[in-house]
Every structure is written in structure tokens, then in C-alpha cells.
Amino acid sequence: MLPWLLRRLLSRAIIVWLAATATFALVSLTPGDITQHLEGKRIAPEARERWRRNFGLDRPVPLRYLHWLAALSRGDLGYSWLYHRDVAGVLAATLPRTLLLTGLGLTLEVLGGIAVALVQIRRPHGFVDRLLNTITLTAYALPAFWTGLLLIYLFAYRIPLFPPSHMLSPTGELATGWQRAGDLLSHLLLPAVTIGLAGVGAIARYLRGSLLDERLEHYVLAARARGCSMSRAMWVHALPNALLPLVTVVGMSLPFLVSGSLVVEVVFAWPGMGRAMYEAALARDVPLLMGGTLVGATAVVAGNLAADALYAVVDPRVRT
Amino acid sequence: MRTVRWNLALAALVGLAVLPCGCREPSVAERQQPTAYGPQPGGFVIVAIPADVATLNEYQRGADATELTVIDMLFPTLMQEQPDYHLHPPSFAPRLASSWEFSQDNRTLTFYLRRDAFWSDGVPVTAEDVRFAFELQKDPEVGWGGFEIKDFISTVDVVDPFTVRFHFTRVYPYQLMDANDGHIVPAHAWGKVPRASWGQTDFEERLVTSGPFRLASHTPQQTLILEREPSYWGRPRPYLDRVIFRVIPDVASQVNQLLAGQVHVVEMLPPRLAERVRSSRDVELVEVPSRSWGFVAWNNRHPLFTDRRVRRALTLGIDRKSAVDTVYFGFARLAVGPVLSSMWAFNRNLPILPYDPEQARALLREAGWEPSPRDGTLTKNGVPFAFDLLFPATNTIRQDLAVIIQADLAKLGIRVRPRPAEYTSLTARLDAGDYAACMSVWEEATKVDLASAWATPGPAQGSNNFVRYSNPEVDRLIAAARTESDVTRAKVIFDRIQELIVEDQPVTFLYEAPRLVGVSRSIHGADINAASVFFNIEEWYWGP
Numbered sequence: 054m055l056p057w058l059l060r061r062l063l064s065r066a067i068i069v070w071l072a073a074t075a076t077f078a079l080v081s082l083t084p085g086d087i088t089q090h091l092e093g094k095r096i097a098p099e100a101r102e103r104w105r106r107n108f109g110l111d112r113p114v115p116l117r118y119l120h121w122l123a124a125l126s127r128g129d130l131g132y133s134w135l136y137h138r139d140v141a142g143v144l145a146a147t148l149p150r151t152l153l154l155t156g157l158g159l160t161l162e163v164l165g166g167i168a169v170a171l172v173q174i175r176r177p178h179g180f181v182d183r184l185l186n187t188i189t190l191t192a193y194a195l196p197a198f199w200t201g202l203l204l205i206y207l208f209a210y211r212i213p214l215f216p217p218s219h220m221l222s223p224t225g226e227l228a229t230g231w232q233r234a235g236d237l238l239s240h241l242l243l244p245a246v247t248i249g250l251a252g253v254g255a256i257a258r259y260l261r262g263s264l265l266d267e268r269l270e271h272y273v274l275a276a277r278a279r280g281c282s283m284s285r286a287m288w289v290h291a292l293p294n295a296l297l298p299l300v301t302v303v304g305m306s307l308p309f310l311v312s313g314s315l316v317v318e319v320v321f322a323w324p325g326m327g328r329a330m331y332e333a334a335l336a337r338d339v340p341l342l343m344g345g346t347l348v349g350a351t352a353v354v355a356g357n358l359a360a361d362a363l364y365a366v367v368d369p370r371v372r373t
Numbered sequence: 374m375r376t377v378r379w380n381l382a383l384a385a386l387v388g389l390a391v392l393p394c395g396c397r398e399p400s401v402a403e404r405q406q407p408t409a410y411g412p413q414p415g416g417f418v419i420v421a422i423p424a425d426v427a428t429l430n431e432y433q434r435g436a437d438a439t440e441l442t443v444i445d446m447l448f449p450t451l452m453q454e455q456p457d458y459h460l461h462p463p464s465f466a467p468r469l470a471s472s473w474e475f476s477q478d479n480r481t482l483t484f485y486l487r488r489d490a491f492w493s494d495g496v497p498v499t500a501e502d503v504r505f506a507f508e509l510q511k512d513p514e515v516g517w518g519g520f521e522i523k524d525f526i527s528t529v530d531v532v533d534p535f536t537v538r539f540h541f542t543r544v545y546p547y548q549l550m551d552a553n554d555g556h557i558v559p560a561h562a563w564g565k566v567p568r569a570s571w572g573q574t575d576f577e578e579r580l581v582t583s584g585p586f587r588l589a590s591h592t593p594q595q596t597l598i599l600e601r602e603p604s605y606w607g608r609p610r611p612y613l614d615r616v617i618f619r620v621i622p623d624v625a626s627q628v629n630q631l632l633a634g635q636v637h638v639v640e641m642l643p644p645r646l647a648e649r650v651r652s653s654r655d656v657e658l659v660e661v662p663s664r665s666w667g668f669v670a671w672n673n674r675h676p677l678f679t680d681r682r683v684r685r686a687l688t689l690g691i692d693r694k695s696a697v698d699t700v701y702f703g704f705a706r707l708a709v710g711p712v713l714s715s716m717w718a719f720n721r722n723l724p725i726l727p728y729d730p731e732q733a734r735a736l737l738r739e740a741g742w743e744p745s746p747r748d749g750t751l752t753k754n755g756v757p758f759a760f761d762l763l764f765p766a767t768n769t770i771r772q773d774l775a776v777i778i779q780a781d782l783a784k785l786g787i788r789v790r791p792r793p794a795e796y797t798s799l800t801a802r803l804d805a806g807d808y809a810a811c812m813s814v815w816e817e818a819t820k821v822d823l824a825s826a827w828a829t830p831g832p833a834q835g836s837n838n839f840v841r842y843s844n845p846e847v848d849r850l851i852a853a854a855r856t857e858s859d860v861t862r863a864k865v866i867f868d869r870i871q872e873l874i875v876e877d878q879p880v881t882f883l884y885e886a887p888r889l890v891g892v893s894r895s896i897h898g899a900d901i902n903a904a905s906v907f908f909n910i911e912e913w914y915w916g917p
Contacts, residue, residue, distance in 0.1 A: 085797030089804070098804075098836050103516030104434060107572045132573045136593065137428045146593065205626075210633060217635070218626055219595055223419060223617045226596050227589070322621055324594030332424070337797055 061361065065354040072350040073343060077121065080339050081114045087134045087337045108134055121343060130347075131340030135333055140344035143329060148311070148348065150220065151318070151325030155310045157241060158248025158317075163303060165249055166256025167292075173257065174264045174287055189254030201247040201320040208243060215243050218322040244321040248314060256302065263298055267291035307356030312349045412898060416915035417615035420638040421627040425594050425620045430563075430576040431556055432509040432517050438816075442640075442907060443618060446599055447582040448556035449498065449607075451484055452549070456904035458819040459662075461717050461860055462546045463904075468607070469498060469557060479544045479858070482552055486535040490606045492559050492583045500537035504529045505560035507539075514568040521825070522554045524833070544858050547820050559583070585611045585911050594620055612898075612914040628891070631656055637893035640906050643770075644702045650891045659901045662715040663888035664817040666708045667771070669762070669778065669881040674841045675809045677760055682740045684878040688726050690733035690785045696777040697884040700770050704889060708882040710871040711827055715885070715903065717860075718821040718867040723875055733785055744786045751786040759788035760809035763802070766793035771812040774883065803839045813880075819904070823851050823870060827879075842879035 087108060088101040105111050109120065124131055130140035169189060173182045192200065209217035216222060216239060225236030267273060268291060276286045315327030326345060333341040422439045431444050452465035470484040490498040507529040510517050525545065530538045539552045562581040566574050580588055585607060586599035597618040601611050619636060621627045628646045630636040632653055642650055651658045671678040671687065678684055697705050712719045742751040742758055751758040762778065764771040775791035782789050802808050815826065828834035828851050829843040850870045857863040890901055897916040900909045
């Protein structure tokens with residue numbers, strides 16, 4: 054087990070390094086730099102040159118790359134040109150907010166998917182089944198920004214139940230304790246539902262399929278023969294077995310926790326890592342972009358590794 | 374039993390979804406306290422901003438418009454610029470400086486500072502702070518975006534703690550303005566930061582302010598809250614308890630929240646949404662002249678556009694009036710020349726080139742462009758008249774204009790390909806001269822200075838002339854206008870420069886955009902003018 058894990062770890066570390074290097078090359082080769090992102094302002098070329106020197110942009114790309122690597126080896130992610138703060142500080146502030154949002158989104162997705170599948174399985178191919186199929190597929194097909202705007206329109210403006218954007222209201226910003234938590238929750242729901250809605254269809258379809266298979270298994274028939282109701286047979290006996298393939302699906306969406314909410318964060322003005330990366334990319338804030346790439350790549354790789362490890366635990370044949 | 378538990382879980386999930394929000398922003402109606410007539414202290418305004426405030430120290434980088442708005446409420450300037458630049462170079466009112474005077478030869482300007490101005494840590498604001506700000510403005514290590522402004526100021530001397538003297542190398546109409554530009558920052562607090570690490574310092578942690586407001590909290594990418602400074606020395610003192618800046622990147626969301634009463638000020642309404650605001654009962658639409666104007670930049674060194682006749686033909690061939698009216702919904706006016714029509718130096722007798730495709734065809738023929746017999750495309754020496762027209766990918770106004778221009782010029786046999794480009798890389802291409810044509814915008818200062826955009830690129834001039842326009846006569850006149858201190862005589866020179874540039878048509882002048890501001894009707898006392906939306910923020914108050 055240990056050599057297997059070590060081999061995997063090494064190969065994954067190389068993947069992260071390759072991803073980071075490719076990103077560095079891409080950003081450095083794209084025309085424009087941080088000094089050029091202020092719109093419409095007349096700035097003297099000398100001033101731009103001074104900023105370039107301040108940011109070390111007057112050095113050749115390979116040298117900048119080596120400097121970045123050297124700093125990274127000391128655990129220094131550098132200084133964000135856009136936010137005027139340490140990259141580590143920016144990531145430490147934004148990543149938890151993204152995790153909170155996507156975490157709740159994924160939870161809603163899984164719970165919603167299970168609920169929908171259980172309702173569908175009551176009468177397969179019946180009217181309700183087909184209706185839910187259509188609805189969840191539509192939700193899956195809708196782009197997240199559109200779902201988000203629709204939810205904002207419906208539940209923030211038509212029926213003003215929730216705030217349309219941000220993480221806290223101005224009053225919540227200055228509040229503490231429960232009031233702040235309640236404010237946060239009310240701001241969290243619409244974006245989390247936006248993230249969750251898209252995946253409900255996928256989860257429901259997987260689960261419905263495996264529940265349909267389980268339905269015909271002998272143990273279900275045996276339970277039914279002993280007088281167990283159909284719904285109890287499904288909930289209690291079939292569901293735990295049908296959930297197994299779902300573990301893989303959810304495992305595969307783990308990297309999404311870090312990287313998946315960019316669009317939703319922009320629509321809801323959520324101050325997470327996705328938005329920070331988006332703005333860093335537009336402004337060519339290389340250190341922040343690199344820091345975000347490292348976190349994102351590590352999350353993807355760690356997610357896959359966790360899924361592999363889980364698989365290895367479940368299925369010993371993989372451990373070769 | 375299990376079924377019941379599952380149902381409970383589902384019910385909890387549904388319950389969570391309809392949970393009413395804990396503390397929603399109070400609506401305008403909820404917040405309106407019955408007040409007697411006249412200003413009352415208290416309340417707050419929420420201002421929508423498109424992007425976060427990255428730094429509160431303008432000497433870290435070029436501060437953008439939003440950052441300057443906030444900085445303006447936190448740090449003093451020597452004087453306050455008045456909104457009268459349409460009549461003459463702007464006049465000034467006292468702020469940190471209670472009075473000022475020029476020497477006999479006009480080369481020395483002395484400011485007398487207020488003796489009751491203090492920083493938030495109790496230290497007095499002195500001449501040393503003024504000198505420190507000047508030192509920062511000129512320091513190459515700091516790289517202040519506006520350092521060119523101080524080109525003609527050689528030194529700043531501290532005479533005594535409350536008297537400071539500016540020495541000029543020449544006499545010109547904008548001496549007061551150039552001396553005033555840039556905020557005064559605390560020398561005792563920020564002077565300790567080594568210049569080598571200046572760019573990498575978090576000044577929010579070292580914030581010492583001296584304005585009518587101070588920083589209460591800042592959650593990056595979300596909200597920046599300013600609160601009234603209780604020990605503010607200036608008069609009047611603000612009525613508002615707080616000014617809250619909310620980062621709302623999407624303009625449509627800004628407008629929705631404005632109409633819903635969750636935001637009280639939106640500084641830049643897009644014209645297509647302004648109508649919705651105008652018809653609202655709770656929000657007022659305020660139109661003030663802005664200083665941004667749009668044009669088609671023709672790269673004057675590109676082989677297609679070196680000939681003045683061709684550039685004039687392009688302008689004549691575009692129905693500019695109807696294009697601008699369509700895209701700006703009637704809010705913008707046609708731009709005529711290089712000086713904004715709202716400026717004192719604007720030449721009111723400039724000829725406006727009409728929409729005249731016939732004359733355009735004649736000019737093009739004269740320049741050697743003939744329609745090809747095959748498809749009517751203009752060609753010269755076998756080269757077809759075809760080029761890419763760049764525009765920033767996220768800007769729908771400029772995209773719409775580019776498409777209209779494409780259609781208009783197609784009628785002349787010119788093939789235009791509108792091409793979106795990401796903003797930062799677009800700027801890099803313009804700087805490098807690697808383009809043919811581009812939909813561009815300039816944001817003018819309140820100073821009439823044609824040197825940076827229209828003089829032939831060279832040392833100390835033309836640094837922003839990315840269209841590479843060059844006319845020796847214009848260069849000579851610009852140099853003359855820069856040193857002419859008599860406004861009437863300067864006006865004559867400016868008039869002639871405008872005539873020459875309009876004749877040359879280095880760009881096609883398109884529109885002067887208005888600034889459309891949406892303000893909640895519950896805010897009173899606001900004097901939103903051409904100088905600034907928050908010109909008299911101290912006098913804003915809530916009322917019925």
C-alpha cells in the first residue's frame with residue numbers, strides 16, 4: 054500500500070508543478086501586464102516603466118519564473134499586485150468562503166438528487182417520473198449564470214425573500230454572533246441552490262438507474278414477500294446499496310469544491326477564490342494567479358488521489 | 374420509522390430553503406424616519422461600486438476613479454476644485470489651505486495651512502505632510518501614475534509648520550491645479566515605510582487619516598464602510614453616520630438594487646438602463662457632463678490611414694449622429710474635436726463634418742481607391758481596403774458602434790471586421806502600435822492639455838498619442854498654449870489647434886458620454902456636479 058501511495062504522490066506532485074509552469078508560461082506570454090489594466094486613464098509611459106520595475110516585470114520571463122520557484126520553495130507565494138496583500142493572505146481569506154458556498158451547494162445537490170430519485174422510483178416511467186426527469190434535465194442544461202439570475206429575479210425582486218448578492222448585508226457586516234450567522238445564511242442560500250440545482254439531475258439519474266436495478270434484486274423481492282411495503286423496501290433496503298456508485302460521482306466532484314463556483318461567485322458578488330482568480334486573470338496579477346493555480350491544481354489532484362485511495366480500499370485488485 | 378426520519382430530513386431541507394433572511398438591508402421606506410424639515414444627523418448611504426478598492430494609498434499605483442472617491446473622503450487636499458471648468462481653468466476653494474498667494478513673478482506659490490487640522494492619531498497636519506506628499510509624487514521608486522503633473526514644480530519648501538512654498542519652473546494657467554493634485558498623506562506615519570518595500574506594504578494596516586470620514590471596516594470584494602470622523606476639523610461636518618461602498622460588478626444588478634432601495638447611489642448608469650431609472654418614483658436620474666469621450670482611433674502610421682483624405686472620407690462615410698443616438702439612447706452628444714464641448718477652451722465655431730457618403734467616395738477616389746469590378750470592394754494597387762476594428766470584448770456600447778460602422782463603411786466598399794479583444798491585451802497592442810483601428814475612449818482631466826494625446830510622440834510630450842498623429846504646426850501651437858498664462862490669448866491658440874486637428878481627422882470623433890447618476894430621492898442636499906458626484910458629501914442628509 055505504502056509504495057503505491059508514494060508513487061502516486063510523486064506523480065501527482067509532478068502534475069501540479071507542470072500545471073503551475075504551464076500557467077506561468079501562459080500568463081507571461083499573453084499580451085499586456087498589470088500596468089495596462091486601468092481603463093481610459095492617461096498614464097505616462099515612464100510611470101508604467103516604474104511600476105514594471107517595481108513588479109520585476111523588466112526581467113526576462115525565465116528569470117521571473119526561477120524567482121517565483123525559489124520563493125515558492127521557501128513557502129513564499131509572493132505579493133498580490135492587485136490587492137496589495139500577501140497572496141497567502143488573499144487565499145486564506147477567500148478560499149474558506151468558496152468552500153462554504155460550494156460545500157453547501159454540493160450537499161444540497163446530493164440531498165436533492167436522492168430526494169428526487171426516491172420520488173421518481175415510486176412509479177417508474179409514470180407521469181411524475183417523466184416530469185421530474187424533464188425538470189432536472191432542464192436545470193442541468195441551464196448555464197449557472199442564467200439559473201442564478203433567474204433565482205435572483207424571482208426570490209430577491211419579485212418575492213423579496215433573500216438578498217440578491219454579497220455575503221453579508223451592511224448591517225450584518227457590523228454585527229456579531231447569531232445575527233451575523235443568520236445574515237450569512239440568508240445570503241448563502243440562493244448561490245448555493247444555484248450550484249446545487251445543476252447537479253441534482255445528474256445525481257438523480259444515477260441513483261434512479263441503480264435503484265431500478267436494485268428493485269428487481271432478490272433481496273428486495275424477499276423483503277416484499279415478507280410483507281414489507283414497496284417504499285420501505287426501497288428506502289431501507291435498496292437505497293444503501295444503490296448509493297455506492299454515487300460515492301464515485303461525488304468523489305469526482307471534489308475538485309469542484311475549489312474551482313467550480315467562479316461564475317456563481319461573479320453573478321452573486323460572492324467574495325470567494327473564484328472571483329479573486331477571475332479578477333487576477335483580467336489584471337494580470339501573476340503572483341495571485343499562480344497561488345490560485347497551485348491551490349486549484351492541488352485540489353484536483355488530491356480529489357483524484359482520494360478517489361483512487363478509496364477505490365483501492367474498496368477493491369484490492371487496484372493495488373498493483 | 375426510517376421513512377419518517379427521511380421525511381423529517383426532507384422537511385428540514387425545505388424549511389431551510391424558505392427561511393426568511395435574518396437581517397435584510399432595510400428598505401428606503403423602512404429607514405425613512407419622520408424628520409422635521411432641514412438636515413438631520415444620522416443615517417447612511419450605500420454606494421454601488423463596480424470593483425473593490427485595492428489600495429487607500431494613491432501613491433502605490435495609479436488609483437482608479439472609485440479608489441479616488443474613497444481616498445477623497447479620507448485624506449485632505451490643499452484646496453477643493455470647483456465645478457467651473459466650462460468657463461475658465463477651474464477655480465479653487467480653501468480646504469486644508471486656508472489661503473494662498475503667488476509671488477510677484479508668479480513662479481512661487483505659498484500656501485497657509487489651517488492650524489486646527491489633525492490626523493486621526495492626534496498629530497497636527499503640517500507643511501511637512503505637504504512636502505512629504507510632493508516627495509512621493511516625484512519618487513521614481515513610488516511610481517505615482519500622475520507624476521507628469523508635477524513636471525513644472527521644482528521644489529516644495531517648508532517655511533514654518535503651517536506655511537509651505539511651491540517653486541515653479543514656468544508660469545502657466547494651471548499652476549494652482551497642478552500644485553493641488555494628489556492627496557496629502559501622513560508623513561509621521563508613512564514616512565517610516567522604506568521606499569524599497571513601498572509597493573508591497575498594506576497601508577490599510579497603517580491607516581492614519583484626516584478627512585470627514587474614517588475607515589470603519591473593509592471586507593475585500595464586498596463592502597467598505599466609512600464612518601463619520603468625530604474629530605473632523607473641516608466645516609461643514611458630515612450629517613451622515615456612514616458611507617457604505619458595496620462592490621457590485623454587474624451593472625444590471627446595480628440598477629436592480631438601486632430600484633429596490635438596497636443601494637442609494639449608482640455612479641455610472643448604462644444608457645440602456647437609464648430609462649428604467651428615470652421612470653422610477655424612488656430614484657432620481659441626474660445627468661452631468663462627464664469628461665469621457667469616444668472615438669475611432671485610426672493608426673496614422675498604418676498604410677491604410679496615412680492619407681488625411683482617407684481619414685476624412687471615413688468620418689464622412691459614417692452616420693455618426695444616428696449611430697450615437699442609437700447606442701446611447703439619445704443621452705450622448707456628438708463629439709466634434711479634441712477638446713470637450715463642456716470645457717472653456719472648446720472652439721464653438723468648429724465645422725461639424727456631415728454624413729456625406731458621396732463626398733466620401735469622391736475623396737477616396739482622389740486618394741486612389743477604386744471599386745473592384747468583381748465585388749465592389751475598394752482596391753488600390755491590388756490591395757483591398759479591409760481592416761480589423763478592435764474593441765474591448767466586455768464593452769457592448771463599443772461593440773454596437775463597431776457593427777454600425779462596419780455596415781456604414783460597407784456601403785463605400787470598405788470591408789471592416791469588428792474584432793473583440795480582452796482589455797489588457799488590447800492596451801498592450803495599442804501601446805505597441807500593433808493595430809489598424811480601434812474603438813477607444815479617453816477620460817479627460819478638468820485641465821485642457823493637448824500635449825499628451827495629440828503632440829508628436831517624443832520626450833515630455835505625446836506619451837499617450839497611440840494613434841501616432843503628427844503635425845508640426847499642431848506641435849508648435851501646443852507648446853505655445855502650454856506656457857500662455859493669459860486665458861484669452863490661450864483660447865485663440867486652442868481654437869486654432871482644434872481647427873487643425875479636425876481638418877486632419879487623426880481619429881473619427883464619435884461621442885461625448887454623459888455621466889448618468891442614479892440617486893435615491895430620500896437623499897437630500899446633494900450637489901452632484903461635473904467636478905464630482907460626492908462634491909459636497911458632508912452636506913448630504915436623509916429626509917422624507
